[in-house]
Structure formats: C-alpha cells, structure tokens
Amino acid sequence: MHIVVCVKQVPNTTQVRINPETNTLIRDGVESIMNPFDENALEMALQLKEKHPGTKVTVVTMGPPQAVDILKEAVGRGADAVVLLSDRAFAGSDTWATSYALSTAIGKLEKPDLVLFGKQAIDGDTAQVGPGVAVWLGMPCITYARAIEIADGEATVERLYEDGYEKLAVSLPCALTVLKEANVPRMASLRGKMAAKKLVIEPMTAEMSGADPAKLGLNASPTRVVKIFSPPPKAGGVKWQGEEPEVMAQRLVDLLRERKLV
Amino acid sequence: MALKIDLDLCTGCGACVATCPFGALSQRAEDGKVDVNEACTACGACVDVCPVGALTLEVADRSAMAAEAEQYRGLWVYAEQRAGQLQDVTLELLGQGRTLADKLGVELSAVLLGHQVRGLGDKLFEYGADKVYLVDHPALENYTAEPYAEAMSALVRKYKPEALLAGATSIGRGFIARVAIQVNAGLTADCTELDVDVEKRLLLQTRPAFGGNIMACIVCPDHRPQMATVRPKVFAPLAPVPGRTGELIEEALNLKDPVVRVLETVNAMQNEVNVAGAEFIVTGGRGVGAPENFKLLEDLADALGGAAIGASRAAVDAGWISSFHQVGQTGKTVRPKIYIACGVSGQIQHLVGMSSSDTIIAINKDPDAPIFGVADIGIVGDLFQVVPALTKALRR
Ligand SMILES: Cc1cc2nc3c(=O)[nH]c(=O)nc-3n(C[C@H](O)[C@H](O)[C@H](O)COP(=O)(O)OP(=O)(O)OC[C@H]3O[C@@H](n4cnc5c(N)ncnc54)[C@H](O)[C@@H]3O)c2cc1C
Numbered sequence A: 001m002h003i004v005v006c007v008k009q010v011p012n013t014t015q016v017r018i019n020p021e022t023n024t025l026i027r028d029g030v031e032s033i034m035n036p037f038d039e040n041a042l043e044m045a046l047q048l049k050e051k052h053p054g055t056k057v058t059v060v061t062m063g064p065p066q067a068v069d070i071l072k073e074a075v076g077r078g079a080d081a082v083v084l085l086s087d088r089a090f091a092g093s094d095t096w097a098t099s100y101a102l103s104t105a106i107g108k109l110e111k112p113d114l115v116l117f118g119k120q121a122i123d124g125d126t127a128q129v130g131p132g133v134a135v136w137l138g139m140p141c142i143t144y145a146r147a148i149e150i151a152d153g154e155a156t157v158e159r160l161y162e163d164g165y166e167k168l169a170v171s172l173p174c175a176l177t178v179l180k181e182a183n184v185p186r187m188a189s190l191r192g193k194m195a196a197k198k199l200v201i202e203p204m205t206a207e208m209s210g211a212d213p214a215k216l217g218l219n220a221s222p223t224r225v226v227k228i229f230s231p232p233p234k235a236g237g238v239k240w241q242g243e244e245p246e247v248m249a250q251r252l253v254d255l256l257r258e259r260k261l262v
Numbered sequence B: 001m002a003l004k005i006d007l008d009l010c011t012g013c014g015a016c017v018a019t020c021p022f023g024a025l026s027q028r029a030e031d032g033k034v035d036v037n038e039a040c041t042a043c044g045a046c047v048d049v050c051p052v053g054a055l056t057l058e059v060a061d062r063s064a065m066a067a068e069a070e071q072y073r074g075l076w077v078y079a080e081q082r083a084g085q086l087q088d089v090t091l092e093l094l095g096q097g098r099t100l101a102d103k104l105g106v107e108l109s110a111v112l113l114g115h116q117v118r119g120l121g122d123k124l125f126e127y128g129a130d131k132v133y134l135v136d137h138p139a140l141e142n143y144t145a146e147p148y149a150e151a152m153s154a155l156v157r158k159y160k161p162e163a164l165l166a167g168a169t170s171i172g173r174g175f176i177a178r179v180a181i182q183v184n185a186g187l188t189a190d191c192t193e194l195d196v197d198v199e200k201r202l203l204l205q206t207r208p209a210f211g212g213n214i215m216a217c218i219v220c221p222d223h224r225p226q227m228a229t230v231r232p233k234v235f236a237p238l239a240p241v242p243g244r245t246g247e248l249i250e251e252a253l254n255l256k257d258p259v260v261r262v263l264e265t266v267n268a269m270q271n272e273v274n275v276a277g278a279e280f281i282v283t284g285g286r287g288v289g290a291p292e293n294f295k296l297l298e299d300l301a302d303a304l305g306g307a308a309i310g311a312s313r314a315a316v317d318a319g320w321i322s323s324f325h326q327v328g329q330t331g332k333t334v335r336p337k338i339y340i341a342c343g344v345s346g347q348i349q350h351l352v353g354m355s356s357s358d359t360i361i362a363i364n365k366d367p368d369a370p371i372f373g374v375a376d377i378g379i380v381g382d383l384f385q386v387v388p389a390l391t392k393a394l395r396r
C-alpha cells in the first residue's frame, strides 16, 4: 500500500496576537510547528504501515524552505519518503490553489491508495484542503475520521458527527481527514532522528510538479483577505467575591428569577 | 493581482512596513527601500499609506470574468437535513440570507437535497425562502459527500447563483469544499459575520483565524458563486410566517450510486441533551478535577430543568467526558440563554464557541481568570461549594 500524508507547518496559534496600534500580526517569538491534526494523520498512516507490511508512507508539504523541519520530524517518526513543494509561484494560495498544487505533487508520486489530511490546519482552520485535493485527484473523501480498518482493498471508517458517528465503507483509493481522537501521535525514535539528520531534501518546484502556472498562487486564488482586525473585546459584567458561597448562589438565583430566565 | 513597487519613487520611509497586516514587507538592508515577500495577499493596506505613491496594485485584466460574474444572480442557502430533520442552522441562514438578499434586491432560494424530503419545502418557505430547489434521489438518502456535491454542483452550473451559504457543520464543511473545486469558486470557511457590498455585489465574509486570535474579512472579487460556510448559532432565524409559500423547482438528476456506503449510524448522545441546540448549558473545565465530579454539574443541570452538559477541551482531553460535549474552536458553537462555566479558565479557543450566549455565568476560584472578562455574572469561589449551593437555591 502507498499512503500519502499531507502536513502543514503552522505558527503555534495560541501565541499569535494582533498589535492593536498597527493592526499587524505580532510574529516575534511565535514558533513554527507541525499542524497538530496532521500529527494524527501521520500517526494513522504509521499505524497502518505496522499492520500492513510493505506499506510505504510519503509525507508531502507545501510551504517555504523552512518547512523542511516538519518533514524531518515526520521521517524521525517513521515516514519513508518526503516531498517539499516549494516555489514563490505558490505564494498567496488560498485553499482552492493549495489543493490544486498539492494534487499535482501527489500526481507525480506512485499512485496512492490512501491520502490522509489533518481535520484542519490551526492557522486557517478551513478544513477545505483535504476535500479539495480529493476532487482534483478524482477520489472520494471522508471527513472527520477517527478510526480506519483496511482489508482487501476496502476501508471501513468511523466518521464523527455533531452527535454521534457513522461506520462507512469505501473502496480504495480514498482520502480522509483525521481527528485528534484518532490516536496519540508517537515521538520521533532515535533511529528515525538519525535518518532525518542524513536527509537531503531537494524541493519540488512548480515546474517540476507539472502544475499549470495559471492555477497557482495569489492570482489563481478566488478569495482575497481584505482586512484583519482583533476580535472586539467583550466587556465583563459584575464579579462577586469574598462572600459565603450560599449567599452568592442565592443572589444569582434571585437575579435569574427576577429576569425570568429560570 | 499583485503588489508593484516603484523603487525609484520609494524613499525608504518604512511607513508601509508597519501597516502590512501580514508582515510581508521589509526594508532592504542595502538601501532601506521596500521589499515584498510571499506572505503578501495584495490587500492594499500599504498602497494607501505610501506618501509618494510608490506602491500600486497591478490588477490583471479580469473583464472577461467580470462579464461572466454578471450572469450570476440570487442568494442560495443549503438546506441541511439529517434523517429528514431540517437542521437549525438552515433556518438561521435563511434569516440572515433574507436580509442580504433584500439588500441586493434578489431572490433567496434554499437547496434541498435528500430522498423523500419534499415535505420539508413548506418550512423553508415559512422561514423566508422565495424558491426551493429540490433534488430528491435515492443516492441522497444518506449523506455522503460525493453525490451531495455532484447534485449541488449541477444546480449551481445550471441556475448560477451569485452566492451560496451552508452551515459550517460536519456535513456542510464536508461536501461544500468539494463543490467549490467542482464549480471553480472561492469558499470561505466558518464565517461568523456576513454582509454585502451592494454596489460591488460582494459578499463580505468575516471569520476568526489563528485560533480566534484575529478576525479576517474575505471577499471573492471575480469567481461566482461566492461561497461560505457559516457557523451555527451566530444568526437568528426569522419568525416563521405560517402559510407563506414560494416556487418549488424539482430537478431530476442522473446521479451515480454513492461510492461511500453507510454501514451503521450511532447516536452517541441518545439520552443526553445536545449542547448544540440547548437553551441552558452547564460546562465543566479542568477545575472539575475528576470524571465523577461532573455529577455536581448534572445536578445543577437537572435543577435548571434539563440543561445540557458542556466541557472545555481540557476536560475532554483528560478523558472525563466525551468530545461530543466540547464547546469551542474545535468543539461546538453554542448560544444558549444561560451558559454556566464552572472551573473553566476562558482561553480564546473556548470563548469563540460560547461568547455570544445570552447570559454568561462564570464560577472560578481564580479572580483573574479570563472567563470573567466575558461573564455577565462572575462568582469568585470554589465550584465544589458554589455549584451545590446553586442547585439547592434553585430547588428551593
Ligand atoms: C487548536 C486548538 C483548539 C482548541 N479548541 C478548544 C475548544 O474547542 N474548546 C476548548 O475549551 N478549548 C480548546 N482549546 C484549548 C484551550 O486553549 C484551553 O487549553 C482550554 O480551553 C482550557 O480548558 P479549561 O479552562 O478547562 O482548563 P484550564 O485552563 O486549566 O482552567 C481551569 C480553571 O479552573 C479553575 N479552577 C480549578 N479548580 C477550581 C475549583 N475548585 N473551583 C473553581 N474553579 C476552579 C482554575 O482557576 C482555572 O481557571 C484549543 C486549543 C488549541 C491549541
């Protein structure tokens, strides 16, 4: 089996803020990490590889040259091959253009049986790239997957809903977007780290991927970000403290009754 | 579109560098003149501040696309149904869609996909739709992304709406992303505000990004339809008008059999109140300390006459409660009448899921917890004392 996992390097968004005076992103000191959900996608691939000997796991990322860090991390954990899709021509891509670019890179590889994505990337939070790539590749896509079994060229997948889950069956090849619930990602092994150290990664350019230049980057992206701003601060209300819990509880209930909320 | 820099005009004043929201501009080491990197989105913020006019946006010739876009008219809402039940978000979108369609002076249509769901059409009219496009087909009996996307794409190609809205639910986000590629349109995910620029006929789509730390306004200048998924509970439905009707257009499509087969559907919340639509929610965070302590919250929920139990991610990650209860960025968005947060610190990822609740009550022993910043009523205290006291007071 050949499994392709798409991973993205993202800023650790818990640290991202806006400078209120200039309305610009404060980037200083924000570390870059592998998108957390992509770690689960990679882990799913590695577990399938353990269960199905002969499986090859290829990790693909599109990003600036420094995205090689997460590819090294992936090799450390057990990925067999990596692709760094990197070119100024991809700059400014929205999910439409990103999914096209990724699909051309995947098209250059040995035909995958399974293409895995994280549920969403924590910088954009769109959850659109996985289903998008699947369309370009002509594959079905199951989103929000938390478990998978593969037998005889068929996958059985658990897909989460707001209030439950479904068991689905699909013939390979197919694409999945993977939830955090799916597994606990492993750490890089010592042997993996050695392999990662030796890794020499030659980026795949737009030309090498064979992509149509008219479908790349900002110019080919239907959406435009026209403004960013800080979320409006919400003013807090009253705060009670230093009194007996029973007193504060009674006051709250009285207030709710007065406002006819309970 | 791309940013053009006239280096002869640039004086190296650096004014533009500070205004770039994306950190895409810098001053060259050799002469201090401006340089742009790949983070540029051609938003134009810098063009306005350059005192010498050295920056311009090079606009590609899009007249052909603009002419094509002119043929698209009308606002569509995807009418999400599960097991024959219209989802609340559909009615919310019809409410906001009505306002936007009226501003643009166009019709509001709902798109209903499924099998034996024709009967749902009436409700869509009552909640504001002028037209309902219906595809009723056995391949659409259970939701799977492929036939749903195929049906929607076929309708879009034929009837050419200028905008298409869907709920940012697991169904909406799952198949609309396919439609966007199939019909070559832009799609903005998980919007929390929607407006229109009537003159330019643009949908102004605002959404949180970077984990809710920033908001971004996104438009789709040339491609049609302008597509967006919209978070549940951010808009309110209109009051239904009983007997209001409209035109039902049934489209007979030749759909392929689904490639993904549904083997089994499991409702994991059978006997529990779902936080997603609940009017009262009692939420527990890390402060609850152990799974068995959720009993205290359940008692309070019971005293409130059947509230749903919510949870922060910390509580879910600790394995104290299932992820179906999680509220926030990666959980559900809720808008109850009363939201009681117990032992929740109020990190931004939690707040984005609940801050539009009508009345927020926070119980936390740390007086500086950020949750107090959004709470209408904050009680500084130990939840193990305050929560039982509340339950008792309510039962009195
Ligand atoms: C990509 C991403 C997505 C995320 N999505 C979500 C999401 O969807 N939902 C979500 O909730 N979080 C989400 N988070 C996590 C979020 O950042 C916080 O880590 C989380 O909300 C913290 O949960 P908490 O408030 O329960 O725990 P803590 O932050 O540990 O807070 C516990 C609070 O309980 C109080 N406390 C302790 N004991 C008591 C007591 N006896 N009585 C009263 N108060 C007490 C403490 O003072 C403290 O304020 C996400 C994070 C990331 C990076």
Ligand SMILES: Nc1ncnc2c1ncn2[C@@H]1O[C@H](COP(=O)(O)O)[C@@H](O)[C@H]1O
Pocket: A006, A007, A008, A009, A035, A037, A038, A041, A060, A061, A062, A063, A095, A098, A102, A116, A117, A118, A119, A120, A121, A122, A124, A125, A126, A127, A128, A129, A130
């Ligand atoms: N630039 C990228 N390179 C590789 N994979 C990506 C990239 N962007 C998105 N993805 C994949 O698509 C998923 C969803 O991303 P998004 O649609 O941006 O939320 C991520 O979890 C990744 O698996």
